[in-house]
Amino acid sequence: MPPQVQxxxxxxxxxxxxxxxxxxxxxxxxxxxxxxxxxxxxxxxxMCVELMINAVNLTLVAFxxxxxxxxxxxxxxxxxxxxxxxxxxxxxLAIVLAVFRSRRTVNVDEINSMKG
Amino acid sequence: MDTxxxxxxxxxxxxxxxxxxxxxxxxGRYIKEGAQYxxxxxxxxxxxxxxxxxxxxxxxxxxxxxxxxxxxxxxxAFPMGVYIDGLAAVMLVVVCFVSLMVQLYSGAFMEGDKRxxxxxxxxxxxxxxxxxxxxxxxxxxxxxxxxxVGLCSYLLIGHWFxxxxxxxxxxKAFIVxxxxxxxxxxxxxxxxxxxxxxxFQGISEAAQAGFIGGSLFTAAVVLVFVGAIGxxxxxxxxxxxxxxxxxxxxxxxxxHAATMVAAGVYLVARxxxxxxxxxxxxxxxxxxxxxxxxxxxxxxxxxxxxxxxVAYSTVSQLGYMMLGLGVGAYSAGMFHLYNHxxxxxxxxxxxxxxxxxxxxxxxxxxxxxxxxxxITFWTMVVAGISLAGIFPFSGFWSKDAIVAxxxxxxxxxxxxxxxxxxxxxxxYIFRAIFMAFMGxxxxxxxxxxxxxxxxxxxxxLILAVLSVVSGLVGTPVADYFADFVRPSEFAVxxxxxxxxxxxxxxAVVSVAVAILGIGLAYALYARQxxxxxxxxxxxxxxxxxxxxxxxxxxxxxxxxxxxxxALGRLVREFDRTALGGLVGGVGRGALGTGGFLQRxxxxxxxxxxxxxxxxxxxxGVIVGAQYAFLVVAIIALITIAAFAVGSRL
Amino acid sequence: xxxxxxFLAGMTxxxxxxxxxxxxxxxxxxxxxxxFLGVAGFFVMLNAPALAAxxxxxxxxxxxVVILFGIMFTQKPQVRRFRTILNAQRxxxxxxxxxxxxxxxxxxxxxxxxxxxxxxxxxxxxxxxRNLLGVTQGSEIFTLLFEVAxxxxxxxxxAAIVVSRRKTGEGxxxxxxx
Numbered sequence: 001m002p003p004q005v006q007x008x009x010x011x012x013x014x015x016x017x018x019x020x021x022x023x024x025x026x027x028x029x030x031x032x033x034x035x036x037x038x039x040x041x042x043x044x045x046x047m048c049v050e051l052m053i054n055a056v057n058l059t060l061v062a063f064x065x066x067x068x069x070x071x072x073x074x075x076x077x078x079x080x081x082x083x084x085x086x087x088x089x090x091x092x093l094a095i096v097l098a099v100f101r102s103r104r105t106v107n108v109d110e111i112n113s114m115k116g
Numbered sequence: 117m118d119t120x121x122x123x124x125x126x127x128x129x130x131x132x133x134x135x136x137x138x139x140x141x142x143x144g145r146y147i148k149e150g151a152q153y154x155x156x157x158x159x160x161x162x163x164x165x166x167x168x169x170x171x172x173x174x175x176x177x178x179x180x181x182x183x184x185x186x187x188x189x190x191x192x193a194f195p196m197g198v199y200i201d202g203l204a205a206v207m208l209v210v211v212c213f214v215s216l217m218v219q220l221y222s223g224a225f226m227e228g229d230k231r232x233x234x235x236x237x238x239x240x241x242x243x244x245x246x247x248x249x250x251x252x253x254x255x256x257x258x259x260x261x262x263x264x265v266g267l268c269s270y271l272l273i274g275h276w277f278x279x280x281x282x283x284x285x286x287x288k289a290f291i292v293x294x295x296x297x298x299x300x301x302x303x304x305x306x307x308x309x310x311x312x313x314x315x316f317q318g319i320s321e322a323a324q325a326g327f328i329g330g331s332l333f334t335a336a337v338v339l340v341f342v343g344a345i346g347x348x349x350x351x352x353x354x355x356x357x358x359x360x361x362x363x364x365x366x367x368x369x370x371x372h373a374a375t376m377v378a379a380g381v382y383l384v385a386r387x388x389x390x391x392x393x394x395x396x397x398x399x400x401x402x403x404x405x406x407x408x409x410x411x412x413x414x415x416x417x418x419x420x421x422x423x424x425x426v427a428y429s430t431v432s433q434l435g436y437m438m439l440g441l442g443v444g445a446y447s448a449g450m451f452h453l454y455n456h457x458x459x460x461x462x463x464x465x466x467x468x469x470x471x472x473x474x475x476x477x478x479x480x481x482x483x484x485x486x487x488x489x490x491i492t493f494w495t496m497v498v499a500g501i502s503l504a505g506i507f508p509f510s511g512f513w514s515k516d517a518i519v520a521x522x523x524x525x526x527x528x529x530x531x532x533x534x535x536x537x538x539x540x541x542x543x544y545i546f547r548a549i550f551m552a553f554m555g556x557x558x559x560x561x562x563x564x565x566x567x568x569x570x571x572x573x574x575x576x577l578i579l580a581v582l583s584v585v586s587g588l589v590g591t592p593v594a595d596y597f598a599d600f601v602r603p604s605e606f607a608v609x610x611x612x613x614x615x616x617x618x619x620x621x622x623a624v625v626s627v628a629v630a631i632l633g634i635g636l637a638y639a640l641y642a643r644q645x646x647x648x649x650x651x652x653x654x655x656x657x658x659x660x661x662x663x664x665x666x667x668x669x670x671x672x673x674x675x676x677x678x679x680x681x682a683l684g685r686l687v688r689e690f691d692r693t694a695l696g697g698l699v700g701g702v703g704r705g706a707l708g709t710g711g712f713l714q715r716x717x718x719x720x721x722x723x724x725x726x727x728x729x730x731x732x733x734x735x736g737v738i739v740g741a742q743y744a745f746l747v748v749a750i751i752a753l754i755t756i757a758a759f760a761v762g763s764r765l
Numbered sequence: 766x767x768x769x770x771x772f773l774a775g776m777t778x779x780x781x782x783x784x785x786x787x788x789x790x791x792x793x794x795x796x797x798x799x800x801f802l803g804v805a806g807f808f809v810m811l812n813a814p815a816l817a818a819x820x821x822x823x824x825x826x827x828x829x830v831v832i833l834f835g836i837m838f839t840q841k842p843q844v845r846r847f848r849t850i851l852n853a854q855r856x857x858x859x860x861x862x863x864x865x866x867x868x869x870x871x872x873x874x875x876x877x878x879x880x881x882x883x884x885x886x887x888x889x890x891x892x893x894x895r896n897l898l899g900v901t902q903g904s905e906i907f908t909l910l911f912e913v914a915x916x917x918x919x920x921x922x923x924a925a926i927v928v929s930r931r932k933t934g935e936g937x938x939x940x941x942x943x
Binding site for chain 1: 816931
């Protein structure tokens with residue numbers, strides 16, 4: 001094997017730094033936050049919240065895998081977060097449906113009776 | 117004063133009327149007409165206790181006890197206590213007695229008044245304050261009650277506050293006496309600063325020991341006298357007393373004849389040991405007293421309001437008392453105070469009786485009341501004779517003693533002034549009596565006047581008897597009064613006044629002058645009333661000068677009153693614009709901020725989420741702000757976001 | 766490793782963007798599930814295969830379906846313009862979110878995490894399960910957490926039913942007779 005190819009292969013096979021996962025998680029969180037602030041459709045806002053939760057999960061598991069002091073508990077936390085997020089989806093969508101039934105709209109902008 | 121019981125009795129003397137005040141002030145609305153009985157009961161008991169006090173002092177030592185009110189430790193203490201010697205004991209009895217007479221009289225005079233119970237409440241508060249003033253052994257306690265007395269005077273003058281003239285008169289009285297009060301307070305501070313005590317005895321001894329030096333001492337003593345000038349309506353602070361006649365007549369009888377105005381004289385007498393140490397002060401007292409006596413007598417000559425005549429008479433007689441004290445005739449001055457209380461109160465009550473019967477106070481509208489109101493007529497004549505100082509009525513003994521003292525102490529100018537005042541006094545009081553009671557009734561009201569009810573004439577009769585006999589305790593034959601109420605030995609020594617024999621020539625002179633005055637009044641007003649009017653027209657300039665009170669009111673009005681008003685306007689404008697604007701601005705600012713912030717409450721959950729994220733970002737940046745570049749970058753980001761939020765929301 | 770990482774990262778992030786800016790709601794849902802799959806792949810790379818399985822089962826399987834149900838019940842037609850789907854905060858939100866993301870990324874990157882290497886976590890399912898149930902030393906709290914999560918799920922089920930039940934007299938769904 002030529003040394004340059006070996007070099008390239010070596011870099012490709014190198015250990016991934018922890019920060020990589022963390023940055024990806026941060027960006028995913030940011031995208032989810034942006035979407036939650038931007039979109040008018042309540043269901044889409046929901047989906048963006050799910051994105052944020054997943055970013056957090058990713059970060060937790062990354063810590064669990066990389067940090068020796070964490071004793072791998074991050075994965076357990078992640079499982080619990082998944083469970084809670086699932087529960088949240090159920091209740092949240094029930095609320096969205098109830099609101100839709102009474103107002104015939106899921107446009108978040110129009111649900112502003114707390115104005116002023 | 118060993119036992120607590122005895123101390124309680126003494127404390128009850130001012131305490132009972134004060135208690136009556138509280139009861140009537142709180143429950144007067146429900147008691148209404150019954151207030152007079154409560155009040156009279158209270159003051160009668162006080163009178164009895166004052167009699168006890170008089171007895172104790174007459175047969176034993178002066179009463180003296182005190183408790184520490186404020187104790188500053190090293191800074192000194194301010195005790196509150198009681199000191200009753202002969203002078204105070206006599207004053208206690210006089211005040212209680214006159215108050216009782218006035219309150220009996222008021223039952224009929226103030227009948228049907230809207231604020232009947234409140235009237236009685238304030239009269240009792242006044243009585244309590246005056247009694248407290250008399251009992252005070254030190255300046256602080258005296259000043260406390262001094263102010264209270266002034267307050268009650270204000271409240272009572274303005275009792276009929278629906279009348280604008282009454283309101284103005286009350287304010288005038290309060291403000292003018294305030295000038296005196298301020299001077300008195302400055303004097304108290306000077307004394308306290310220099311001697312460390314405010315008790316009369318303490319200051320006197322300290323002054324003797326030289327704690328307080330010559331001119332400062334004289335200045336302080338003169339300031340004390342200025343306080344007395346204010347309270348006793350002497351020149352130049354006399355302008356409030358005639359206007360104070362706007363109040364109900366019994367009030368004038370009590371406050372502005374017998375008691376409150378006497379407080380100034382009492383103050384000088386009380387602090388006599390201090391006064392005698394300054395010759396300048398004594399001279400000031402004497403000359404101001406004499407001048408006031410003369411000046412007020414001239415002003416009383418031309419007044420048409422019967423109450424105003426008597427008011428100027430009060431000012432004049434107070435001048436006499438000051439004159440007596442100033443020349444060293446302590447007992448004579450206080451004797452005159454004691455006698456004057458009775459006949460002056462009687463004069464006011466008679467005036468009130470006429471006003472009650474005729475609903476008018478104008479002498480021009482009266483006439484011929486002698487037949488219709490005999491009791492009033494005869495009691496007023498008795499009071500007038502006593503005031504004029506005719507032997508053997510009470511006024512003679514005291515007034516003659518003062519006049520004689522001025523002659524014998526070689527104050528000839530003052531003697532001349534005093535004698536002239538005797539003439540004028542007799543003239544004006546009998547002018548008033550003749551105009552009111554002699555001749556034919558000049559108006560319908562005079563034709564229909566009837567004698568006042570018994571509860572009013574009763575006190576008048578009692579006071580008339582007293583006006584005759586009260587002088588008998590102080591005749592040269594057996595001068596009980598001078599033995600009882602005399603200056604301290606220190607004062608006698610310092611003054612160097614020798615007791616004089618009763619001088620018959622001087623007595624004859626003063627009585628003759630008085631009779632001359634009465635005769636002139638008879639000639640002008642009883643015989644040929646038209647001559648009086650003709651004289652008034654011929655000397656119209658002089659007449660107006662006297663009628664306008666020597667233009668003092670105009671003078672004060674143009675200078676002090678206008679100045680004070682201008683200052684008041686200035687302050688009001690400042691308050692309105694600057695301070696008001698400030699306060700209003702705070703309110704407007706709050707409203708504005710609220711309005712601005714209200715726009716952030718859009719009701720949209722995503723907006724709120726945006727704000728939350730923004731805040732988290734800001735907090736994170738602040739917490740982790742170690743890297744200036746990053747901080748700047750993030751702050752720029754936040755600023756742009758904020759603008760975006762502001763413009764888009 | 767890096768190739769896999771790059772591919773998964775790209776897939777996750779592109780799908781996330783797709784969720785946010787797609788004009789069709791159903792497309793958003795599908796992009797979301799794509800993002801979930803990416804995260805599942807990350808879990809595999811991070812030596813947590815059981816977790817990856819859970820992720821796929823629950824998120825891609827259940828949550829996506831539930832959301833699709835929600836979309837179905839609240840149907841909206843596809844829109845043509847971005848303005849219709851994005852509200853007034855679009856640029857403000859962009860900057861704030863970008864700021865938050867940059868901040869987080871920065872803070873997490875410069876922090877010194879000490880000697881780290883991959884593979885420090887529990888690699889097998891058995892060890893992971895023991896952690897989760899609070900049996901191993903140091904994870905005792907998870908016993909409680911596990912049970913509480915169960916109760917929470919029960920409560921959520923009941924709540925969802927209660928909130929979304931049709932009260933008498935309310936609007937009728939299309940095609941369903943009352």
